[in-house]
Amino acid sequence: MLTAKQHELIRFIQQRLEETGVSPSFEEMKDALDLKSKSGVHRLISALEERGFIRRLPNRARALEVIRQPEDSVPPPRGAAVGLDAANDAVASVSRKMREAPEPANDVIEIPLHGRIAAGAPIEALEGQKSLPVPAALLGPGEHYALEVSGDSMIEAGIFDGDFALVKRTDTARDGEIVVALVRGEEATLKYLHKDGGSVRLDPANAAYEPQVYRPEEVQVQGRLAGLLRRYH
Template structure:
C-alpha cells in the first residue's frame, strides 16, 4: 500500500474489518459515519482506491469488494460456495417479510446436505428468542429451501401471515403448527397451517467473534 494515503489505508482497513464482522460490505454512509466525513469525501476516496486497484464497486448498495480478497490473499479452503444474505430474520416476534439482498456469505459445500446451491440462503438473526439453542442476536443462520418437509424439532424460517420469524417447528393435530422459541421469556405460538409457509430449514450458523 505504498502509494496510498493514510486515510485511504484506514478506509481499506475499516472495510476489511466490517466484512469480517458483518459478512457484507459497508455502505458509503456507514464509512462516512465511522470517519465523521462527508459522503462526497468517501466517494472520492473510493474512486481513488479503484484507480489504484485496491477495490471494485458498482452503483448497488454494499457492492464494495476488496481486490486483495479477489486475488485470494485471504481465501479459506472450506469457503467453496457464496450464498445470498437476505437481510434480517426476527428470533422473537415475527418481523416484516425479507425481500432484499444485503450481500453474500461464503460456506463450505459440506453444509449443502440434501440441498442444491440454488436452494441455499443466509439470514442475520435479530433477537434472543432462540438463545437456548445457541442462536444469538447478530448471528447468521444458513438455510436450505424446499428440499424436504421439516421434521418435528427442526429450526425453520417461517412466513407467518406475511411476516418472517425463526423458531423450532412442531406440527400439531387439527391442522395447526407450533412455532416454539428457545427462551423462557418468549411464549410458544400456535397457528393454523394455512397461515404458515416454511421458507427454509436452518442447517448451520456463522458467528463472528
C-alpha cells in the first residue's frame, strides 16, 4: 500500500513521461507535491524504487522509469485492439518527443555533512549541522550522509585526502566492504572491513599502514561507502 505522497509522485512522474518523454526534475517534483525540500523527494523515490514501482536508468542524472502502477490504476481493456494508423501515430509522437526533449538536468539533493573522518589512524568523527549538495544519480535507495576524508591510508582504493565520502547509513556490512567504523565508541575511520576469526580487522589501502585489529564489541559499523565527491582547485 502506497502512502498518499508516494501515490501522488508516481502519477506525476508517469504524466510527465507521457507528455514530454522526460522524467521531471527534483525541483519540479518538490513543487508538484508541495514539499519543503528535495531531500523529501529523494526519500519518496527511494521508497518507490525499493518497492519496485520505479527504477533509475543508469548513467543519467535525470532518468526515471515507471515499472508498474499502483493497484488502483485502471489498465486498458484486455484484448483491446489499436488500429495501424493510430499505432503509427503513437510511435511517431513518442519519437518526436524524444528528439525534442531537453538534455537531462543534474538534479542535486542536500545530505548531512558530518565533519571529517580518518583514512589513517582513527580520529574523532565530528557531528555537525552542515550539508553537502550531491548529484542524485550518485546515490541509490536509503539514507545517506557525507564525511570529509582526512589522511592517505585509502589511496590505493582511489580515496584521497580532502575527498568527500558518500556513505549509506547502515549498521551491517559484508566482509571486504569499505565502511565507516566507529572504534570504541569514540573514533571513526574509513577502512575495509574483515571478520578474522574472533576479531574484526580494519584494513587500509596503503602499504605504508598496518591493519588495525579489534575485538568485535569494540567496532560498530555506521555506514557503507556508496560513492565519492572530489573538488579540483
